[in-house]
Amino acid sequence: MSRVINFGAGPSALPESVLEEAAKGLLNFNGTGIGIAEISHRSKEFTAFMAEVEGLIRSQLDVPETHSILLTQGGGSAQFSAVVLNLLARHRLLYPDLPDEERPLDYVVTGSFSKKAVDEARRLGGGRVNVVVDSRASSEDGNSFDSIPAHDAYAFSGPDPALIYYCENETINGVQYSNDASSPASFPFHLLPKNTLVPLVGDYSSSFMSRPIPRLADHAVIFAGAQKNIGPAGLTILIVRKDCLVDVDAAAKLGAASVPLTMAYKTLADNSSLYNTPAVLPLYISGLVLRRSQELGGVNYYEEVNKRKADKVYSAVKEGEAKGVFRLKVKEGSGSLMSVVFDVVGEGAEAKFVSGAEAAGMKGIKGHRSVGGIRVSLYNAITEEQTDVLVAYMKDFFAQ
Known part of the structure; x- marks a missing residue:
């Protein structure tokens, strides 16, 4: 069977050239005579490869030396827990005498994953959990995540929160922060506490390596599951500012919650991400993807390509909307470059659209079970030519 075009939300498409190279590595990794899924994670060949992966991330995203790059497991969902535990431990060491209710945890809620x-x-x-803003409040029905909040809607807790969390791209709901600082859909960095090392946490799981990260150096923690733009599920990439690599046991003696060692950022950093066996095969494939990305021009290259892809799909949705066939689910200006979400109008129309796409060799476009509709994931491995195939199908559909 020939390969289809995979618009799935994750695990998602990978470049075919990478898959072909990875297949060779399954039998013989870097001339060792041992397959990548069999080799010791402490072998000199694999540890050198891990160092290369870290270097590829650092160079392409321009990660400063103030931040460590850590490679771990558990996906974004495990980091929902880890960032709380590690940054509360940091806050406890900084302010040992504060009661818990005076340790604010600021959360910006713009979609399903930030809600989780x-x-x-x-x-x-x-x-004390403080919801800085919940974008549902500004939606038409009061219940939908359909836009990035306006800057004047944010209410941060004060000068010394334990953490400030946001999700850069909400893949289920199709909203994403703009990289243009002048856009009302940009993240309001100017509203963050001044004159302090801000404990800013960015969830970049569904947009990591798709474009540059604005003000990366101002973040305390950036985390991303690999299974969107980088590699298979199983690997999680962390960029952690070094002041957040704290002694969690010392914090526990002062009353902070105990942190499992495999979730403690300092443990990962002190052991070069090798405290326990890493996700060897996903890490290998991710490294091959990152090598290819560097050859193509890195995140600046992908930013241009991904914008062209998204513009084509949004244009087709709007054209179909004018004909009463499609309905965009996100407000103008807040749409994601990675996840285009829309409805197909009419009884049975959505099922017809999905089945027609599958018959034309395109899969993975059905929306998340929690929201329904259509979701087109335009991650890095989806080419502009593959996007053109989808757009042509969309136009044929609403022309019927």
Whole structure:
């Protein structure tokens, strides 16, 4: 069977050239005579490869030496817990005598994943959860995540929160922060506390390596599951400012919650991400993707290509909307470059659209079960030519 075009939300498409190279590595990694899924994670060949992966991330995103790059497991969902535990431990060391209710955890809620993150913070306790803004409040029905909030809607807790969390791209809901600082849909960095090392946490799981990260050096933690733009599920990439690599056991003696060692950022950093066995095969494939990315021009290259791809799909949606066939689910200016979400109008129309796409060799476009509709994921491995195939199908559909 020939390969289809995979518009799936994740695990998502990978470049075919990478898959072909990875297949060779499954049998013989770097001339060792041992397959990558069999080799010791402490072998000199694999540790050298890990160092290369870290270097590729650092160079392409311009990560400063003030930040460590860590490679771990558990996906973004595990980081919903880890960022709370590690940054509350940091806050405890900085302010040992504060009661828990005076340790604010600021959360910007713009979609399903930031809602999961704030729910986990409430479940773990140890601080006072403050919802800085919930974008549902400005939606037409009061219940939809359909836009990035206006800057004047944000209400940060004060000068010394334990953390400030946001999700840069909400892949289920199709909203994303703009990289243009003058846009009302940009993240309001100017409203953050001044004259301090801000504990800013960015969830970049569904947009990592798709374009530059604005003000990366101002972040305390950036995390990303690999399974969107980088590689297979199983690897999580962390960029952690070094003042957040704290002694969690010392914090626990002062009353902070105990942090499992495999979730403690200092443990990962002190052991070069090798405290326990890493996700060897996903890490290998991710390294091959990052090598290819560097050859193509890195995040600046992908930013241009991804914008062209998204513009084509949004244009087709708007054209179909004018004909009463499609309905965009996100407000103008807040749409994601990675996840284009829309409805197909009419009884049975959505099923017809999905089945027609599959018959034409395109899969993975059905929306998330929680919101329905259509979701087109335009991650890095989706080419402009593949996007053109989808756009042609969309136009044929609403021309019927």
